[in-house]
Each structure stands twice: as C-alpha cells, then as structure tokens.
Amino acid sequence: MAEAHDRPPEKFTLRMRRYDPESGNAPYWDEHTVELEPHRSVLEAVLQAKDRFDGSIGIRCSCRQAICGSCGIRVNGEPALACHTHLDAAKAGARDGVIEIEPMGNMPVLKDLIVDMDAVHWKKIQRVTPWLLAKQPVPEREYIVSKDSMVDVTQTMACIQCGACVSDCLAMEVDPGFIGPAALAKAYRFVGDPRDDEPFERLNDLAQDPQGLFDCTHCFKCVQACPKDVNPMGQIMRLRRIATADHKIVDQNNGARHEAAFASLIENNGILWEAELIPRSYGGNSWFGKFAPAAGKELVASIPTAIRGLLRGKMTIPKILKPHKIPSQDLKAVRSIYERIESRPERYELNLYIAGEDEAPAAVAAGVASEAAGNQADPATEGSAQ
Amino acid sequence: MKVAYWPGCVSRGFTPELHGSMAKVAPLLDIELVELDRACCTGAGVIAEHNQELADTLNARTFALAQQVEGAAMMMNICSTCQGAQSECQERLDANSEYRAHVNSTLAGEGLSYDLDPARPLTNKNFLWLLVEEIGLDALRAKVRRPLTNLKVGPFYGCYIVRPRERLGIDAEHPRDHYLEQVIDALGGTVIEYAGMRKCCGFPIITMNKEASLKQAGRHLGDAVDADADCLVTPCPLCHLNLDLQQPVAAGVVGRELNMPVLHLPQLVGLALGLEPKDLGLARHIVRPTSVIDWSVSVVASAAA
Numbered sequence: 001m002a003e004a005h006d007r008p009p010e011k012f013t014l015r016m017r018r019y020d021p022e023s024g025n026a027p028y029w030d031e032h033t034v035e036l037e038p039h040r041s042v043l044e045a046v047l048q049a050k051d052r053f054d055g056s057i058g059i060r061c062s063c064r065q066a067i068c069g070s071c072g073i074r075v076n077g078e079p080a081l082a083c084h085t086h087l088d089a090a091k092a093g094a095r096d097g098v099i100e101i102e103p104m105g106n107m108p109v110l111k112d113l114i115v116d117m118d119a120v121h122w123k124k125i126q127r128v129t130p131w132l133l134a135k136q137p138v139p140e141r142e143y144i145v146s147k148d149s150m151v152d153v154t155q156t157m158a159c160i161q162c163g164a165c166v167s168d169c170l171a172m173e174v175d176p177g178f179i180g181p182a183a184l185a186k187a188y189r190f191v192g193d194p195r196d197d198e199p200f201e202r203l204n205d206l207a208q209d210p211q212g213l214f215d216c217t218h219c220f221k222c223v224q225a226c227p228k229d230v231n232p233m234g235q236i237m238r239l240r241r242i243a244t245a246d247h248k249i250v251d252q253n254n255g256a257r258h259e260a261a262f263a264s265l266i267e268n269n270g271i272l273w274e275a276e277l278i279p280r281s282y283g284g285n286s287w288f289g290k291f292a293p294a295a296g297k298e299l300v301a302s303i304p305t306a307i308r309g310l311l312r313g314k315m316t317i318p319k320i321l322k323p324h325k326i327p328s329q330d331l332k333a334v335r336s337i338y339e340r341i342e343s344r345p346e347r348y349e350l351n352l353y354i355a356g357e358d359e360a361p362a363a364v365a366a367g368v369a370s371e372a373a374g375n376q377a378d379p380a381t382e383g384s385a386q
Numbered sequence: 387m388k389v390a391y392w393p394g395c396v397s398r399g400f401t402p403e404l405h406g407s408m409a410k411v412a413p414l415l416d417i418e419l420v421e422l423d424r425a426c427c428t429g430a431g432v433i434a435e436h437n438q439e440l441a442d443t444l445n446a447r448t449f450a451l452a453q454q455v456e457g458a459a460m461m462m463n464i465c466s467t468c469q470g471a472q473s474e475c476q477e478r479l480d481a482n483s484e485y486r487a488h489v490n491s492t493l494a495g496e497g498l499s500y501d502l503d504p505a506r507p508l509t510n511k512n513f514l515w516l517l518v519e520e521i522g523l524d525a526l527r528a529k530v531r532r533p534l535t536n537l538k539v540g541p542f543y544g545c546y547i548v549r550p551r552e553r554l555g556i557d558a559e560h561p562r563d564h565y566l567e568q569v570i571d572a573l574g575g576t577v578i579e580y581a582g583m584r585k586c587c588g589f590p591i592i593t594m595n596k597e598a599s600l601k602q603a604g605r606h607l608g609d610a611v612d613a614d615a616d617c618l619v620t621p622c623p624l625c626h627l628n629l630d631l632q633q634p635v636a637a638g639v640v641g642r643e644l645n646m647p648v649l650h651l652p653q654l655v656g657l658a659l660g661l662e663p664k665d666l667g668l669a670r671h672i673v674r675p676t677s678v679i680d681w682s683v684s685v686v687a688s689a690a691a
Contacts, residue, residue, distance in 0.1 A: 092558070170545075170586040174601040214594045217602065218431055219586035220470075220549035237435045245437070254593045262432040263440075270426040272395035274627075281593035309631060312670045314400055324398055330424040333496045334444065340492055341440045348439045350478050350485045357481040 104167030181232030214255030270326030403667025470546025533574025541566030544622030582606025604640030
C-alpha cells in the first residue's frame with residue numbers, strides 16, 4: 001500500500017450526471033478532469049471539480065471515512081461510497097477510461113448526486129418500528145443475553161444508512177412500495193435481539209404486507225451493494241425462516257406456502273415438480289391444494305400458458321400429472337436427511353459472520369483443484385471452491 | 387474432459403430442450419457427461435430459506451456423489467440458480483471443518499462424505515465458466531462451423547451466477563460476469579448490451595407477487611427489443627421460464643409487444659457448431675426462434691455446414 005501512496009498525482013476524468021429538477025431542464029452529462037494521487041477517493045475528485053471548475057456541483061458528504069454514509073453514489077453503474085472508492089480502482093472499472101458518476105437509484109434526485117433519502121429510505125426504515133420494544137419487566141440492572149446473539153445482531157447494526165442497497169434493489173425498481181433491503185435488515189436487528197418483546201408482531205406485520213417480507217426477489221443486489229457487509233438479503237431469508245418455522249406465520253402472499261410446498265416436493269420426489277408447485281403455493285401444501293379457491297383462480301389464469309406449453313411440447317400431460325423422481329434408494333436417503341434435520345428441537349445454523357472461517361481451507365482445496373485440472377495458476381478454481 | 391454433470395430439475399421438467407441440447411453439444415466439445423442422476427434439487431435458495439442445514443446437507447450429498455465419479459475433472463451444471471445455490475452451501479461447508487463434520491455425520495448413514503480431501507477436490511462450474519476457462523475461447527472459435535454472423539444476441543445471466551462476486555469467483559482475471567459476451571463473440575455473433583442483462587428475471591416471486599415478477603421480465607425483454615437484439619441467450623432455465631414461457635403474459639403486464647426469442651446457452655453454442663435448430667429443441671420455445679429468425683440468412687454458413 002505504501003507504494004500506492006507514493007505515486008504522483010495523475011489526471012482523472014469524471015463524467016458526472018447533472019440534474020437540477022427546479023431548473024426545468026433535463027439531466028445532462030458533464031465532464032471534468034482533475035489531478036490527484038491515484039489512491040485518493042472519488043469524493044476528493046468530485047470536490048476538486050467543484051472547487052476548481054464548477055461550484056454548483058451537488059454532492060452530500062461529511063466524515064470522508066466510510067462511517068457517516070452520506071456520500072452514496074453510483075460509480076461506473078455500481079453503488080459505492082464516494083469516499084471509499086479509490087480513483088485508480090474506479091478508473092480501472094470504467095468502460096472507456098472515464099469514471100462515470102451518477103446519483104443513487106430508486107430515490108428522487110434533489111440535485112446532481114444528492115437524492116431524497118427522506119422520501120424513500122427513511123420512510124421505509126420508520127415503517128419497521130426501529131427501536132427496541134423491551135421485554136417486561138425491565139430488569140433493574142442489565143438484560144443478560146448470550147454473546148453470540150449480540151454478535152449476531154451487530155451485523156445489521158453495522159448499517160450506516162447510506163442507501164446503497166436501496167439504490168440497487170431490483171424488486172423496488174418495479175415495485176417502489178416494496179419495503180426494501182435496508183428496512184428489512186433493520187427489522188432483523190430487533191427480531192434477532194433477545195431483549196425484544198414483540199418479534200411475532202413485527203414478523204406478522206411484515207409477512208402479511210404484500211410489499212413486505214415476501215416481495216424480495218432474491219437477486220443478491222443488496223448483498224453486493226453493501227459497503228459494510230450487512231448482508232441484507234441474508235437477513236431477509238432469516239426473517240422468513242423465523243416467521244414460518246418458529247412463529248408458524250402463514251401469510252396472505254403465498255410466501256410460507258411456497259416455501260413449504262417447495263421443501264416437501266423435494267422431500268417427496270428428490271427433484272422439483274413444477275406443475276404441482278404453483279397450485280400448492282396458492283392453495284396449500286398438499287395434493288388437495290389445487291382445489292382451494294385461490295389455487296383454482298390461479299390455475300384458470302394459467303390455462304393459456306399451459307396450453308402454449310403443451311402445444312410446443314415443453315410440457316406433457318404425464319409430466320403435469322406425475323412427478324419425475326430420483327431412484328427410490330436415493331429418495332429414501334433424501335427423506336432420512338429431511339427427517340433427521342427437521343426433527344431437531346432447534347435449527348442448526350452456521351453463521352459465518354459469528355463462526356468465522358477456518359484458516360485458509362478454501363485455498364488448500366482450490367490449489368489442489370487447479371492442480372487436478374492441470375492448471376496450477378488458475379485462480380478461477382480457487383474462486384469457485386471458496 | 388469428463389465431468390460429473392448436474393442437470394438440475396427444470397432442465398428435465400419444463401425446459402427439456404435445455405438438457406437435450408446440452409447432451410447434443412457435449413460430444414462436439416469433447417465433454418463426457420456423467421449424469422448425477424442420484425442427486426436431488428439444490429433447493430434453488432428456497433430450501434436454504436426454509437432450513438439452512440437441510441440445504442447444506444442435501445448439496446453436500448450431491449458434492450459427495452460428484453467426488454465419487456471416477457476420473458471426473460470437476461462438477462458441471464447448466465443452471466445459474468443451481469450454481470449460486472450450490473456455491474452458497476459450498477462456501478459454508480468449505481469454511482468450517484466443524485460444520486462440515488456435522489453435515490457429514492448426517493450423510494454417514496448412506497456411507498457418503500463430502501471432504502476437502504486433496505485427492506478428491508470439488509470444483510463446480512456452470513457450462514458457461516467451463517466453456518471459457520477449460521475449453522477456451524480460441525478452441526471454441528476453432529470448432530465453429532456456422533458462425534452466428536449478423537445475429538444480434540443479448541446476454542441474460544441470471545442473478546445467481548453474477549452475485550455476490552466474491553463467492554462466485556468473479557474478479558479482474560476471471561470476468562465471469564462478461565463471459566456470455568465473450569462466448570457470443572467467439573461464436574461469431576454480435577453482442578447487444580442492454581439495461582437488464584444482469585438484472586433479475588423476477589421468477590423467484592412469481593407466486594408471491596406476479597405483477598412485480600412479470601414486470602421485471604417484461605421490462606428487460608423490452609429493453610432488449612429497444613436495443614435491437616434478435617434474441618437473448620441465458621445460462622439459467624428459471625430465467626427462461628419467466629422470459630420465454632411467461633413472455634406472452636409479461637407482454638400484457640408491461641403493455642407492449644415483445645416477441646423476443648430466448649435461447650439456452652447450449653442451444654446457441656450448438657447452432658454455431660453446426661447442429662440444426664430443430665435438433666436443439668428451438669421449436670419447443672413459446673417464442674419460436676425458428677419463426678422469428680431466418681436462420682438461412684442470419685446465420686451465414688461458412689465452412690461446409
């Protein structure tokens with residue numbers, strides 16, 4: 001790193017998306033070339049452009065050390081904290097050598113790189129009752145909880161409210177009312193807190209909301225976007241598990257039924273039986289699910305799709321009526337895995353955030369893997385083995 | 387090369403043309419497929435959502451079966467979602483020996499074990515990664531008998547194979563999130579970039595919020611239409627369900643005509659290697675590529691095809 005800091009200033013060109021809604025003019029692109037050491041941040045570059053060339057450039061910032069969460073923007077189309085992105089890395093990731101800088105997505109632009117966090121992000125955070133509803137009676141001194149359970153919630157407490165995950169959420173892109181990754185991660189912070197008194201009410205509220213817990217489209221965008229490793233989607237999946245398995249919440253959005261149907265179709269057949277998944281997700285997790293009114297309605301609506309599939313030979317009547325199964329010996333083994341794991345009094349869940357990783361086990365495996373593939377210096381195998 | 391081949395569920399269910407076309411293409415690329423027909427579904431993220439240990443154990447069982455395939459260089463899948471779901475489980479299993487031992491104790495009943503044993507390492511690659519990293523683009527280019535000249539192809543990756551980058555081994559040296567473009571180019575086609583190429587098809591929420599689900603599919607297909615693509619190509623059969631099987635409904639949801647054919651990756655490769663559209667199951671698609679693309683014009687024969 002010392003070497004990077006020794007490098008002399010270089011020229012970096014920024015292509016910035018500019019917009020002032022109050023002007024009545026359309027957004028436009030603006031280019032400025034700044035001169036800074038390559039290890040300096042994109043934020044410093046924007047501020048230099050503002051200082052030297054155009055004082056009207058709008059950007060929000062404060063701490064300049066990735067703690068306050070004010071300077072969330074998009075760099076080359078990807079979400080980032082401006083203060084936490086080095087210029088050399090940004091330039092390397094640029095399509096044509098020019099660093100592209102835009103405001104975050106999914107939120108209205110107030111000016112240039114400043115978006116309205118109040119209108120979207122903070123409204124959604126407020127929606128999840130973001131404070132502790134203390135278990136009664138409140139102890140005279142402190143609550144005593146296990147260390148692991150507190151380490152667990154610190155992952156969501158690491159959120160700096162920068163909005164990067166909200167900016168990139170693909171469910172919110174088509175369904176702006178979706179509560180979104182930041183708020184759901186915040187919800188886990190309290191559902192996962194052993195001192196909280198109302199996890200059921202919190203979960204039931206989010207599960208029954210059509211734009212709540214089960215509206216997440218599982219795209220990993222928030223996991224990738226988060227500069228603080230909060231893993232919002234991972235928290236959403238845990239909220240779902242706790243809602244359905246621990247609190248037996250059956251939501252009106254088919255979330256719990258879909259999960260139950262999927263799990264039992266694999267238990268019964270080893271591989272998925274698509275034709276049966278849909279009626280069960282709507283009507284209930286049994287063969288009779290298809291006769292429930294909600295399933296009937298969906299099945300009728302699906303008739304044109306089914307007919308098209310049948311006409312093309314994509315689907316066949318036997319495939320719709322009968323599942324494809326793995327060999328019976330193997331199915332037996334799969335069922336006994338289910339039986340053993342699902343009968344545990346408590347779910348056994350490895351949380352790498354708490355447990356950490358063994359010392360470089362993946363590197364050992366990967367090194368050997370690439371050797372076996374006859375390509376010793378191939379870090380790709382390392383990646384896939386991680 | 388010999389691979390332990392995990393075809394997934396949907397490629398044997400509602401997208402049979404995917405499994406079929408992979409079987410046809412493999413010999414042309416000297417890939418020997420040893421099918422893991424004893425393995426079960428990866429859980430597609432849903433079983434992990436239901437019970438993480440269950441998903442990890444079921445996938446560890448598949449990994450153990452793959453390790454038993456004599457002479458296999460690695461495990462191969464043809465589904466972005468399988469790749470992502472398996473990579474997630476493998477990440478946990480490989481990271482923690484205590485957990486691995488715990489999971490293996492469940493598999494012991496069947497006499498199976500997933501090990502980081504140096505003699506039996508497990509590398510699991512989607513066909514797309516295997517094409518670029520093991521076969522190589524130059525070798526692929528040399529095998530092309532019918533270049534996809536003038537065919538404008540838009541890539542559609544599927545979320546599970548591009549995020550999170552670290553888990554999936556994507557870095558500057560291995561730009562796996564750009565491999566589809568590289569393959570299209572090697573096959574002689576023209577890459578069409580469009581807004582939705584690395585976004586979500588919406589399939590995971592089709593039973594929870596159908597409108598939001600199909601809005602995603604419809605929007606990306608519409609973006610591809612606007613970018614003037616002739617067709618899309620995807621390594622994910624679940625994306626294919628939303629992008630092709632549901633396309634007429636998605637068109638209704640977004641209120642525009644789409645009519646965008648979506649090819650499975652082995653189909654696109656097969657066409658360039660000289661196989662016939664019909665043999666690759668192209669007639670089985672809802673939006674028939676055969677009727678939209680005039681193969682005799684767009685796919686120009688070069689060698690003695």
